[in-house]
Structure formats: C-alpha cells, structure tokens
Amino acid sequence: MPAPVTHRHRAPDARPSPCRLLADSRLSPLPGSRAPPAAAPKNPPPAAMPQRRRIPMQAAPPEPVTLTLDINRERRTVTVDARTTLLDLLRETLGLTGTKKGCDHGQCGACTVLADGRRINACLSLAAMHDGGSVVTIEGLAIDARNLHPLQAAFVAHDAFQCGYCTPGQICSAAGMLDELAAGAPSLVTDPGCAMAVATDAEIRERMSGNLCRCSAYPNIVAAIREVADTPVADDSHTALDDADAGPRAEPAGPAMPAAAAPGHPTGGAA
Numbered sequence: 001m002p003a004p005v006t007h008r009h010r011a012p013d014a015r016p017s018p019c020r021l022l023a024d025s026r027l028s029p030l031p032g033s034r035a036p037p038a039a040a041p042k043n044p045p046p047a048a049m050p051q052r053r054r055i056p057m058q059a060a061p062p063e064p065v066t067l068t069l070d071i072n073r074e075r076r077t078v079t080v081d082a083r084t085t086l087l088d089l090l091r092e093t094l095g096l097t098g099t100k101k102g103c104d105h106g107q108c109g110a111c112t113v114l115a116d117g118r119r120i121n122a123c124l125s126l127a128a129m130h131d132g133g134s135v136v137t138i139e140g141l142a143i144d145a146r147n148l149h150p151l152q153a154a155f156v157a158h159d160a161f162q163c164g165y166c167t168p169g170q171i172c173s174a175a176g177m178l179d180e181l182a183a184g185a186p187s188l189v190t191d192p193g194c195a196m197a198v199a200t201d202a203e204i205r206e207r208m209s210g211n212l213c214r215c216s217a218y219p220n221i222v223a224a225i226r227e228v229a230d231t232p233v234a235d236d237s238h239t240a241l242d243d244a245d246a247g248p249r250a251e252p253a254g255p256a257m258p259a260a261a262a263p264g265h266p267t268g269g270a271a
C-alpha cells in the first residue's frame with residue numbers, strides 16, 4: 001500500500017511554476033525581441049585615481065624679529081617669531097599675565113591693553129606692529145601697589161567683579177574710553193546736538209560694549225566707571241599713563257618683568 005502524500009512530502013511537479021517562467025523570461029529574451037539595455041551597475045568600480053600631485057613642503061617659518069617696545073614704562077627688547085601676537089608676547093614672553101586671553105578672536109575684550117594711549121585688543125594685533133611704540137597693561141596702570149589707578153580703586157569700591165577674569169580688560173578699556181570721552185569723540189548713542197558727550201550710563205554701556213563679563217557684573221562696572229568719570233581731575237593728579245606719555249625708564253635686566261602691582265583681580269595679579 002503506497003504511503004499517503006503529505007504537504008511535507010509532495011511529489012515533484014513536472015510543470016514549471018509561473019514564477020520560474022517569469023524569472024526565465026527576464027534572463028533570456030523572447031525570440032524576435034530586442035535584448036533590453038544592460039542596467040548600469042549600482043556601485044560601479046571607482047575610476048582609476050589620477051596620479052597625485054606632490055605637494056611641496058610648507059614654506060619655512062619666517063625669521064624671528066627683534067622688537068623694542070616700551071612696556072609699562074620700561075624699554076624691553078625681545079626676539080620673537082614674527083607671527084607672535086601682542087597678547088602672546090605679553091603673557092608668554094614677558095610673563096605679564098594680567099592681560100587675559102578669553103576668546104583670542106577679538107570678541108570678548110579680556111585682552112584689552114593701551115597701545116600708544118589707545119585701547120586695543122592685544123589678541124588681534126601682531127607684536128611686530130608695535131615695534132618702537134608703547135604699551136600699558138593692567139600691571140602698569142597703577143603707579144605702585146599702594147597707589148592704585150582711580151579706576152582700579154573704583155572697581156574695588158563698587159565690587160565691580162566676581163571671578164575677575166574680565167576685570168583687567170575692563171579697566172584698561174575704561175581708561176582708554178575715558179580719554180576718548182574727554183577728547184570729545186562721539187559714540188553711537190551720543191546726542192548729535194551735544195557738543196561734548198557726557199558720561200551717562202548709556203554712553204558708558206555703549207562705549208564698553210566690546211568688553212564682556214560672563215559674571216554679569218555690568219551694573220557695578222558702570223557705576224565704578226561713572227564715579228571716575230564724574231570725579232573732577234585735580235591739577236596735581238598723576239597717573240601711570242602720564243608716565244607712559246613721558247617716555248620709558250631704563251631697560252631692566254632679565255627676560256621677564258615682574259608685575260608692578262600687588263596680586264588681586266583689579267591690579268591684574270590673577271593669571
């Protein structure tokens with residue numbers, strides 16, 4: 001008696017299945033029909049790579065340059081890479097770490113110093129551009145540790161800082177800004193009808209807008225600057241900036257100049 005056929009053991013069918021017929025028709029063209037164009041391969045082999053050009057070695061770094069600058073009323077002669085920024089010269093070569101590096105892109109004002117009496121961002125200025133010029137940093141604003149610059153004293157009195165990282169730049173910038181104000185330079189918010197700009201809060205905020213404070217000590221910073229701006233200048237008043245105008249002192253021996261001011265944020269002691 002033959003075994004019953006189950007769905008597992010089905011007898012082989014002699015007829016080709018419709019699927020098989022369809023697959024065969026794709027493989028071989030029907031008689032009399034044109035062969036379909038060959039489909040482009042999905043991932044064609046990469047074309048032969050062109051021969052690489054030999055890239056010449058980079059040009060040699062520029063020759064070091066020797067510069068002479070009056071830094072905080074002392075004549076300094078340094079030999080540095082011509083690409084050195086003024087900020088790196090101050091901090092890395094001369095050890096004047098009171099000037100801070102924040103963004104290194106001219107956006108925060110932490111590196112503000114006074115170059116030939118004008119405030120600049122030291123990170124955007126090549127040291128070689130100041131050969132023969134004078135630079136005053138936060139370490140050079142005070143006559144000495146006991147005679148702070150009025151702005152330094154006002155920042156302390158008004159508690160115009162928290163972490164203090166922006167403070168040296170704020171004070172140097174304010175010193176330059178007050179000179180600009182005294183010279184009658186207008187700002188964006190100066191009333192065109194006014195002959196001279198007055199140190200209002202709006203003027204101070206606008207003129208100090210290039211100096212950012214991550215601790216948001218702005219109200220106290222403005223108050224400190226306004227106090228100095230509102231204080232009449234005594235005839236016998238004397239600041240370190242006056243000394244800078246008078247010319248440099250003798251060049252000190254040794255590679256780095258010690259900071260003149262005592263440690264503390266307003267005087268630039270924090271690195």
Ligand code: FES
Binds near residue numbers: 108110124
């Ligand atoms: S470090 Fe120079 S502007 Fe920020």
Ligand code: FES
Binds near residue numbers: 160213216
């Ligand atoms: S006091 Fe901290 S960034 Fe200004």
